[in-house]
Each structure stands twice: as C-alpha cells, then as structure tokens.
Amino acid sequence: MPAPGRARDRSEEEGRRAERGKRYGASLAVDRLSFRAEPGRVTGFLGPNGAGKSTTMRAMVGLCRPDGGRVLLNGRRYGELREPLRTVGAMLEARAAHPGRTAYHHLLCVAESNRLPRRRVGEVLGRTGLDGVAGRRVGGFSLGMGQRLGIATALLGEPEILLLDEPVNGLDPGGVRWIRMLVRELAGEGRTVFLSSHLMSEMARTADRLVVVGRGRLLADTDMDGFIEADSVPKVRVRTPERARLVSLFSGKGIDFHEQADGTVLVVGVDAASVGRIASAHGVTVHELAVERGSLEEAFMRLTALDAEFTAEFPAEPRAEGGS
Numbered sequence: 605m606p607a608p609g610r611a612r613d614r615s616e617e618e619g620r621r622a623e624r625g626k627r628y629g630a631s632l633a634v635d636r637l638s639f640r641a642e643p644g645r646v647t648g649f650l651g652p653n654g655a656g657k658s659t660t661m662r663a664m665v666g667l668c669r670p671d672g673g674r675v676l677l678n679g680r681r682y683g684e685l686r687e688p689l690r691t692v693g694a695m696l697e698a699r700a701a702h703p704g705r706t707a708y709h710h711l712l713c714v715a716e717s718n719r720l721p722r723r724r725v726g727e728v729l730g731r732t733g734l735d736g737v738a739g740r741r742v743g744g745f746s747l748g749m750g751q752r753l754g755i756a757t758a759l760l761g762e763p764e765i766l767l768l769d770e771p772v773n774g775l776d777p778g779g780v781r782w783i784r785m786l787v788r789e790l791a792g793e794g795r796t797v798f799l800s801s802h803l804m805s806e807m808a809r810t811a812d813r814l815v816v817v818g819r820g821r822l823l824a825d826t827d828m829d830g831f832i833e834a835d836s837v838p839k840v841r842v843r844t845p846e847r848a849r850l851v852s853l854f855s856g857k858g859i860d861f862h863e864q865a866d867g868t869v870l871v872v873g874v875d876a877a878s879v880g881r882i883a884s885a886h887g888v889t890v891h892e893l894a895v896e897r898g899s900l901e902e903a904f905m906r907l908t909a910l911d912a913e914f915t916a917e918f919p920a921e922p923r924a925e926g927g928s
C-alpha cells in the first residue's frame with residue numbers, strides 16, 4: 605500500500621471530483637453535480653455568475669465534454685440519440701442562426717438536416733408568433749424575435765425535453781410573459797423543461813422545482829415553496845391608527861420591527877397570531893395584519909452569498925491629486 609501523503613490525498617480528491625465534473629485549467633466549472641429534472645415540471649436552474657450553469661447545459665447536449673460523469677436524456681447520452689432533436693430541444697445561445705437567412709429558411713435548414721417534416725416549420729413559426737416575420741432576415745431581428753426564433757428551433761422536433769439558457773434575458777415585459785406562458789404550457793403537455801435565469805421574480809412565477817448551484821456544486825434541489833420558506837424569518841405587516849402605541853409595545857417586548865414609509869409597521873421574527881394577540885391584549889385597533897411571504901431572491905441570496913464568483917464592490921473614492 606502506498607504511504608499516505610498530502611500529494612496522494614490531493615490527487616485522490618481531484619480524481620473523485622473528476623468523476624462528475626468539468627474543469628477548465630485550474631478551475632472546476634462543474635464539481636460533482638448530480639440532479640434530475642422531471643417530466644411535466646418546469647425546473648429552474650439558478651446560480652450566481654460563473655456558477656457553472658451554462659457549462660452544465662452545454663454538457664447536456666454534447667457541446668462540452670465532462671471530464672467525468674454523464675448526462676442522460678430519457679436514459680441515453682446525447683451522442684447515443686439517433687434523432688436528437690426529437691428528444692431534446694435547446695436554446696443555449698439566442699443568436700445561433702445565420703444572420704443572412706430568413707427565419708423560415710433557418711428553420712427549414714434545421715428541419716431538413718435533422719430529417720424532420722417540413723410542416724413543423726410552419727407549426728413552430730405559428731406557435732412562437734413569428735408567422736409575420738418568417739420571410740425577414742434573422743440579422744435584422746430584435747432581441748425578442750431572436751429569442752422566439754431560438755425557441756422555435758428548439759421546438760422543431762417536438763422534443764420531450766427543453767433546455768433554455770436565459771430565455772428571458774433582455775426581453776420586454778410582454779416577451780417575458782410570453783415565455784412564462786409558453787414554458788408552463790410545454791410542461792403542461794408533459795415535457796421536461798429545464799431553464800436558467802437570473803430574474804428571480806420571473807423564476808418564482810415560472811418554475812415548480814429548483815436546482816441551485818454555486819461554484820459548480822449543488823446547493824439545493826428542491827420544490828419552489830420549500831426553497832423560499834426554508835430558513836426564512838416570519839414577517840408581518842400591521843396597519844394601525846395607533847402606531848405609536850403599538851411600536852412602544854413591541855419595543856417593550858424586545859420585538860424587532862421597522863416603521864415603513866407607507867405608515868405600516870413590519871414586524872420581524874414573530875408570527876401573525878402573536879402580533880394579533882399583543883394588539884388585542886392592549887386594545888390597539890388593527891386595520892390590517894398581513895403575513896409577508898419570503899421571496900425567491902431573499903432565499904437565493906441567503907444560500908449563495910458565499911458562493912458568488914464575483915461580489916459587487918463599491919468603486920474606491922477617487923483620490924484628490926495633490927499639486928507639487
């Protein structure tokens with residue numbers, strides 16, 4: 605048996621990591637990541653910048669080769685799929701079409717090179733609202749039209765699995781809403797939808813489940829509500845015509861509260877029943893008592909605070925130049 609030593613420990617550790625991951629030089633972009641996305645569900649893929657989301661999604665469709673581990677799509681590796689577009693449709697880069705081609709010709713080329721029926725071109729143009737611009741060159745498309753075309757391409761083979769990397773990036777509110785509704789519809793048809801986004805409020809409205817990564821590692825694989833509520837501190841908003849009396853009661857009891865600009869009081873760390881009891885026991889009139897739900901953004905920030913690749917810093921104050 606070889607003698608134990610730090611060098612050996614390190615190489616063993618690296619060997620174990622490479623079992624499931626992707627390394628770029630010295631940095632591990634994906635580190636022993638393991639999860640499953642289910643049919644009929646929208647699974648959101650979250651992580652700070654540089655967490656390894658795009659690398660993971662590229663590995664799913666064979667665009668990058670993991671150093672170890674594998675991705676199975678309906679039980680098969682991407683390379684084993686005879687007609688991959690019929691199993692998985694991906695939009696990993698919105699502008700993947702030749703700018704000189706029309707939307708129609710782009711879709712037709714993809715359909716023909718993948719032995720998909722021509723009729724699918726018309727169908728996906730219709731489903732993504734691109735009928736009216738099918739004859740226009742892709743190079744002149746707006747961001748939103750480009751995203752729609754990316755999704756249309758992903759839908760060509762009527763795949764059971766859809767991978768969308770930042771599909772709402774840069775879209776106007778109408779475009780964001782359209783993607784949300786489409787994605788929900790696709791999951792409703794029984795497809796597996798896996799999508800990444802940095803827009804937390806949108807993700808909260810769209811996804812059923814979440815896979816959260818930080819520095820390439822799995823941080824959470826859970827349902828949306830469980831993720832938001834885990835470790836969240838209860839908050840209750842109170843509206844009262846006797847604010848001064850109520851806050852002095854809270855102060856006396858050591859309860860944390862914040863007086864809000866809209867005249868309400870936000871009580872932190874105490875549930876609504878307790879706040880109601882305190883008010884009623886002292887005869888304080890309450891006009892509104894509302895539980896403030898935690899947000900996905902707060903839960904995400906709590907979980908990933910230490911995992912962000914880049915942390916925002918204030919720029920240094922410019923120093924006054926002294927004359928000599």
Ligand SMILES: Nc1ncnc2c1ncn2[C@@H]1O[C@H](COP(=O)(O)OP(=O)(O)OP(=O)(O)O)[C@@H](O)[C@H]1O
Pocket residue numbers: 628631632633651652653654655656657658659660913
């Ligand atoms: N082709 C590459 N060559 C070298 N390093 C890379 C390459 N692609 C990604 N990386 C590095 O791998 C890590 C993960 O990058 P990746 O793009 O997968 O993250 P991400 O979660 O998609 O980030 P973002 O939210 O900013 O898009 C980063 O540190 C990145 O710099």
